[in-house]
Amino acid sequence: MWIANEATEMQNFDFRAGRLPGRSVIAVRGPEAGHFLHNLLTSDIDHLGPGQAAYAALLTPQGKILFDIMVLRDGDGYLIDCAAGQRSDLMKRLAMYRLRAKVEIAARDELAVGVSPVAAAGGYRDPRSEDIGWRMMGAPEGEAEGYDAARIAAGLADSEADLGSGEFFPHEANLDQLGGVNFRKGCYVGQEVVSRMEHRGTARSRILPVVVGGAAPHRGTGISSGVKQIGTLLSSSGTRALALIRLDRLAEATAPLVADGATVTVLKPAWARYEVPGAA
Numbered sequence: 001m002w003i004a005n006e007a008t009e010m011q012n013f014d015f016r017a018g019r020l021p022g023r024s025v026i027a028v029r030g031p032e033a034g035h036f037l038h039n040l041l042t043s044d045i046d047h048l049g050p051g052q053a054a055y056a057a058l059l060t061p062q063g064k065i066l067f068d069i070m071v072l073r074d075g076d077g078y079l080i081d082c083a084a085g086q087r088s089d090l091m092k093r094l095a096m097y098r099l100r101a102k103v104e105i106a107a108r109d110e111l112a113v114g115v116s117p118v119a120a121a122g123g124y125r126d127p128r129s130e131d132i133g134w135r136m137m138g139a140p141e142g143e144a145e146g147y148d149a150a151r152i153a154a155g156l157a158d159s160e161a162d163l164g165s166g167e168f169f170p171h172e173a174n175l176d177q178l179g180g181v182n183f184r185k186g187c188y189v190g191q192e193v194v195s196r197m198e199h200r201g202t203a204r205s206r207i208l209p210v211v212v213g214g215a216a217p218h219r220g221t222g223i224s225s226g227v228k229q230i231g232t233l234l235s236s237s238g239t240r241a242l243a244l245i246r247l248d249r250l251a252e253a254t255a256p257l258v259a260d261g262a263t264v265t266v267l268k269p270a271w272a273r274y275e276v277p278g279a280a
Helices: 033-040 084-098 147-153 159-163 191-200 247-252
Strands: 003-005 023-029 053-059 065-074 077-083 104-107 112-116 134-138 205-212 222-225 228-237 240-246 257-259 262-268
Touching: 023 033, 023 084, 023 112, 033 077, 033 084, 053 084, 065 084, 065 134, 065 159, 077 084, 077 134, 077 159, 084 104, 084 159, 147 228, 147 240, 159 228, 205 228, 228 247, 228 257, 240 247, 240 262
Parallel strands: 003 262
Antiparallel strands: 023 077, 023 104, 053 065, 065 077, 112 134, 205 240, 205 262, 222 228, 222 257, 228 240, 257 262
């Protein structure tokens, strides 16, 4: 078929360390900060040690991702690495849930989010995958170069370029594969829907990396096999892109995959524990 195994190829992808201008930082502090975040987010926040980070999401009650974030334990509080364009809305949502909890929520404009392909002083391993290096919160010098190409090759969706807000279930965005959901913790917003999808195995669509024959068409372009649409392109870098793929329709595909006239090859990322039909 039109699928390849991405496991070894991703290891050769590199990028230049620096800050990510599309990310911002929020501080959550107070005696009840850990309990507050633990009860809202999809990941285990209570057991984060100093300098440890978790990938997590805040969901709608219907189980869709409003915000996907990194949460770093910082002293007696937490720093949240979030999409810059979503920070204001995220802070409003956190404030809405705070009620009488002893928690302070504040923007940290003096902190930038940085990334590095190798271990960095004061940094932490990206909790999603070893294939995308390290992250940090501070004042990294210069902007990162080639990071989007690296994350797309690794099959990692971006908060704004791919996920948006209220569009995807955690399983569709692979949070269950990337440590972004803890299925053993107590209740959190949207848990019932996420748990049902996990136990019933009803995640038919997944965001996967693809290679396009030529420059990738724009976001939202459909991917078809014959007359049947099996997916939709998301963010891209050159001939690489991410796409939301219907796995059941991919399994039934009998004609080459095409997006706006360009051939599409679906790849299986190294971290995926589910089957991608036809993958080696």
